[in-house]
Amino acid sequence: MNRARNPLWRTFLELRGNPRACVWTEPLWGLSMALVLPYASVFMLALGLRDAQIGFLATVAMLSQVAFGLAGGIITDRFGRRATTAWFDVIAWVIPCLVWAFAQNFWFFLVASLVNGALQVTQNSWDCLLVEDAERSKITRIYSLVKVAADCSALFAPLAAVLVAQLGLEPAVRILYVNAAVVMMVKIVWLYVWSRETRQGRIRMDATRGHTAWRLVAGYRGALGLLFRSRGSSLALAVAALTAAVLLVNGTFWQVVVSERLHVPYEFLPFFPMVRSVLSVVFFFTLIPLLTTAVDLKRATLWGFGAHLGGQIVLVAIPAADGTATVSTYVFLGVCLLLDSFGAGMLAMLAEALVALHVDEGERSRVMALQRTFIMLAAAPFGWISGWLSGIDRTYPFVLTSVLLVVGLVLAATRWVPTRQDADPALVADPA
Template identity: 85%
Template sequence: MTRARNPLWRTLVELRGNPRACVWTEPLWGLSMALVLPYASVFMLALGLHDAQIGFLATIAMLSQVGFGLAGGIITDRLGRRTTTALFDVIAWVIPCLLWAFAQNFWFFLAASLVNGALQVTQNSWDCLMVEDAERRQITRIYSLVKVAADCSALFAPLAAVLVAQLGLEPAVRILYVNAAIVMTVKIVWLYLWSHETRQGRVRMAATRGQSVWRLFAGYRGVLGLLLRSRGSLLALAVAALTAAVTLVNGTFWQVVASQHLHVPDALLPFFPMVRSVLSVTFFFTLIPLLTTAVDLKRAALWGFGVHLAGQVTLVAIAAPDGAATGATYAFLGLCLLLDSFGAGMLFMLSESLVALHVDEAERSRVMAIQRTCIMLAAAPFGWISGWLSGIDRTYPFVLTAGLLVLGFVLVAVRWVPTHAEEHPDTPRADLTD
């Protein structure tokens, strides 16, 4: 497939306005958070935290996101998509990065987890900023490009590996967190200057001006009715919740099982997300576009759940070496990365796209706030549960994720609700309620 004909390349070049600003600034994530995330859990272990505490922090972070997420729709409507994104990106990322950089014990990480929950506000406003003025037919490709940008960011992982090898784990990770705070600040300012308020954002700002916060919260009752009456939105909610739970467990404990169970050296840990990301980008420009046609997202969802399940089962099946990781260990980890890069990439794109495709456009920010709140509530217990399981056996969290992926596969197979884009692929914009 040539670059000119590839739909992702074409979308990337054709993007204008807010979608372009959001997608084109996203690679800065790679010079900030993506450098340090592979070390987050092992950094906590190095400072004396144990598995159960790490899992508990993951659950606390999710619960914090629940609170912020519920308020996110109101904040986004009152302040506007653009201002909310800038303000809460500072709260959700810059401040926690500084707390992590100077952390000394569990309480620093707890404070950072609580503040980091504000990411659900900016996730809501950023999604609205990115897709509200976009053409409906571009939405799945826009989210694919976001995932590609995040994956490309892992190409900078060798920088972190060199730093850890030269300075040691703890001082290197502290430096990486300070760097993340600085680069995220640059990203926030750049996006704010390059973007503008959306049409629907201006409508919602005018509609909510002068209304009390309590009255706006009361309006969630009617919005909840919209969600409950939409079978498509409920399906999207279930898919997103299962994806969030699996992502939470993998993001927290994949590096732990590689380091502590399979004895992979710390300096090599960043190379695993780098390889996963390279594979994911390759899939997004080759195989995934063939499976995410406008008329068959169900097939794509089944492939996503099935392949990701195979990756998790493979990880559980790897035998722990007696000493250092062996060639066979790395070979099986490579197979896990191959399967996970496709499955997780597909599920990320679909979980975000299905929510956007089924949502009522007039109430996008509040409906998405409720959906994200429900997703966080559903996923939150799995942080603590997986921490408890990891304390028993480092592979048990991935037995749990395998079960969740089986559930997702069955749900899609028997309860699928087509989007209107699937039913009427030639219609550029349609009523999004079912």
């Protein structure tokens, strides 16, 4: 690969200002939350929680995100993108990690899930910090780089596997949660020092200074009109909601079906996201740029839904293991990871990029806050539903995700609305 000619690598080297600060600090996710997330659901099972309770917690987390998401636009405009990101990262990640680290029963996880919902505030402010001062033609690639940075995080997964193998599941996961709290704090401080308030952020801080909270809430009415008058924003909202629901189910129950139905040992669990992430990084530097630098994001969206659907079907089709997982089980899981790494990676990037490309720039924080609220409301029931389905048969949650992905395919094929990037080739960076 010629680094000078690869468009994604070139964008990475040319990043400046806030986009560079956001992208370059993102790999610290790998030394914090990425180490412990593969064990989150099986850790709950080890402490006596049932599948239905785990699904209920996923729904509670989503509903908490809805509440915080509604306030996210107001908070981001009032206090600025930079300060909001710092304070609410502490609330959303550092505090819940410490609660998870000392969890004893369902109620600890419930409290942590409620507080963790604050991530929607910082997601809104962080997205604004990331793209508001960026060149519009580079937004798709910037979100690709964010996804690559998150995927590179999984390369640290063997550290968690070694810890689990040496100490056992429960004590190892508690240590990993404490580590996550510490490393996330380092990431928060580093991003705050390295970033600056955006131009639009300063404008919104000035515009909202002295206004009451109720007056700022009333401003959502205009943002709501902007959101639903735009067919492009509505389409982006639907794609993002379907993607969020599928990612919620996979993030909650993928490791459960692999460990409990296919009998893959606990210490192997972190290697699956690591392999998925390595493959995703390869795709982001090779195949995905070919699909997203052309003047047609519709094709990329269809490929994303189709590939992810294939991965879910393969997972459902893997025969249940009687005892220890067999060689054929790992072969099937490899095929599943190959398809998921491309499909889920593409959809995760496009779900963010399409929203950013369709949104009204002057009302970005409020419109994006409303979009995230509707996305979380749409995705929330699928946590409880998938938990109930998993209690019946652990493959059923992935039958559900397959149906959602078929809906996404049909929607993208029949209701596509071009972004400005689709419509105007001048807004697309030269891929050479």
